[in-house]
Amino acid sequence: MSSVYIHIPYCHHKCTYCDFHFSVQKRSLNTILDAIIKEIDDRREYLDSKKLESIYFGGGTPSILSIKQLETIFKQLSSIYNWDKNAEITIECNPEDLNKEYVQGLKELGFNRISLGIQSLNDTVLQWMGRHHTVEQSLKSIELLQKMKIDNFSIDLIFGLPFYDSEYLLKDLKYLVNKFHPRHISAYQLTIEPKTKLHHLVQKKNLIPASDEKVAKEFLLIQEYLTKNGYIHYEVSNYAQEGFYSKHNSAYWLQKKYIGIGPSAHSYNGKERRWNIANNYIYAKNVLSGKTYSDKEDLSTKQLYNEYVYTRLRTIYGCDLKEIEHFFGKKLKEDFLRNYENYKEYFIVNNQNYCLIPNKGYLIADKIAVDFFV
Numbered sequence: 617m618s619s620v621y622i623h624i625p626y627c628h629h630k631c632t633y634c635d636f637h638f639s640v641q642k643r644s645l646n647t648i649l650d651a652i653i654k655e656i657d658d659r660r661e662y663l664d665s666k667k668l669e670s671i672y673f674g675g676g677t678p679s680i681l682s683i684k685q686l687e688t689i690f691k692q693l694s695s696i697y698n699w700d701k702n703a704e705i706t707i708e709c710n711p712e713d714l715n716k717e718y719v720q721g722l723k724e725l726g727f728n729r730i731s732l733g734i735q736s737l738n739d740t741v742l743q744w745m746g747r748h749h750t751v752e753q754s755l756k757s758i759e760l761l762q763k764m765k766i767d768n769f770s771i772d773l774i775f776g777l778p779f780y781d782s783e784y785l786l787k788d789l790k791y792l793v794n795k796f797h798p799r800h801i802s803a804y805q806l807t808i809e810p811k812t813k814l815h816h817l818v819q820k821k822n823l824i825p826a827s828d829e830k831v832a833k834e835f836l837l838i839q840e841y842l843t844k845n846g847y848i849h850y851e852v853s854n855y856a857q858e859g860f861y862s863k864h865n866s867a868y869w870l871q872k873k874y875i876g877i878g879p880s881a882h883s884y885n886g887k888e889r890r891w892n893i894a895n896n897y898i899y900a901k902n903v904l905s906g907k908t909y910s911d912k913e914d915l916s917t918k919q920l921y922n923e924y925v926y927t928r929l930r931t932i933y934g935c936d937l938k939e940i941e942h943f944f945g946k947k948l949k950e951d952f953l954r955n956y957e958n959y960k961e962y963f964i965v966n967n968q969n970y971c972l973i974p975n976k977g978y979l980i981a982d983k984i985a986v987d988f989f990v
C-alpha cells in the first residue's frame with residue numbers, strides 16, 4: 617500500500633512563524649492546479665503499489681480550494697490509484713474557511729479526516745501569530761464538524777510561546793479536550809525558522825524566544841494531561857485516542873512509500889528521496905512544458921539507517937533490532953546497541969524493540985538520534 621501527499625501552495629495570509637512553502641498571491645492558482653493534474657499523470661509509475669492507504673492534502677492552506685477544484689484532483693487520482701473505505705483521506709483546513717456547504721462537499725468527496733489549524737485559544741496570541749481567525753471562529757468550526765458528524769478531526773496547537781503563560785496553555789488544552797474530545801491533537805513546539813517574521817524580530821533583539829525550561833515544562837504539562845485523559849503520545853508532537861493515529865504521518869515514520877505532488881512536495885519510494893522545486897512559477901512552467909521539476913538523492917544504507925533511527929526514536933513504534941539487522945546489516949545493529957548503552961535510562965525495551973520513554977526520552981529525542989547516526 618502507498619500514500620499520496622498533495623501540496624497546495626497558497627495561504628490567505630502569512631503567519632509570523634511559518635516557513636512552509638506557500639504564496640499569498642493566488643493569480644497562478646489555476647495554472648498550479650493544471651500542473652498538479654499533469655504531475656499526477658506524469659508520475660503514475662513512481663509507486664509500485666497503486667492501492668492507497670492514505671491521501672493527504674497539506675499546505676499552505678488546502679481549504680483555499682473550492683470543492684470543484686478538489687474534485688478535479690480526486691478524479692485524476694482515481695484514474696490511477698484505488699482505495700477503499702478504510703483509506704484515511706485528510707485535508708488541512710483553516711477554521712475561517714469552514715461552513716456547512718464546504719464541509720458537506722468535503723464529506724461527499726470522501727474526506728474522512730480534517731486537520732484544523734487552531735494553534736491557540738487566545739485572540740492576542742492568534743494576532744501575534746498572524747492568524748486571521750478568532751477563538752470564536754475556531755470553536756464554531758469544531759462545533760460544525762461535530763454537528764456534521766466528522767468524527768475524526770485533529771487539532772493543531774503551538775506551545776513554547778515567548779509570552780503566553782503555561783497555566784493558560786494548559787487551561788486552553790483542558791477546555792478543548794473536555795468540550796470536544798478530539799480524536800487527535802498535534803502539539804507543536806514553536807520553532808523560530810529562518811526568513812520568518814519571528815526570526816527577524818529575534819535577530820533585531822525585539823523578541824526573546826521562550827527559555828528551554830518553559831518549553832520543557834509545557835511539553836511535560838501537555839503530555840501529562842493528555843496521557844491521563846485517554847490520549848496516546850505516539851509521536852513527539854502527536855497524540856491520539858486508541859485507533860486514531862494518523863495513518864498518513866505514520867506511513868512517513870514507518871518508512872512506507874509515498875508520492876508527494878505539487879511544489880516543494882517530497883517523495884520516497886524505498887530507494888530515493890525526491891523533492892519538487894519550491895517555487896510555484898518554475899514548478900508549473902516546468903511541469904507543463906515537460907522539463908525537470910524535481911531533484912533527488914539516492915539513499916545509501918547509512919542514510920536510510922540514520923533516517924530510520926531518527927524517525928523511529930520519535931515514535932511509539934521504536935527501533936526494532938530484527939529490522940535493523942535485516943535492512944541495514946549486523947554491523948549497524950551492533951552500532952545501535954553500543955550507542956544504546958549510553959542512553960539506557962531513556963529507553964523502554966520490549967523484546968527486541970527499543971522505544972524512548974515518552975516523558976524524558978521524547979524531550980531529547982533529536983539529540984539522542986543524532987548521537988546514534990553513522
Ligand SMILES: C[S@@+](CC[C@H](N)C(=O)[O-])C[C@H]1O[C@@H](n2cnc3c(N)ncnc32)[C@H](O)[C@@H]1O
Nearest residue numbers: 633634636675676677708733772804805806807
Ligand atoms: C504548514 S501548517 C498548514 C495548515 C494550515 N494552513 C494552518 O496554518 O493551520 C501545518 C501546521 O504546522 C505547524 N507549524 C508551522 N510552522 C510552525 C513553527 N514554526 N513552529 C511550530 N509549529 C509550526 C502549525 O501548527 C500548523 O498548523
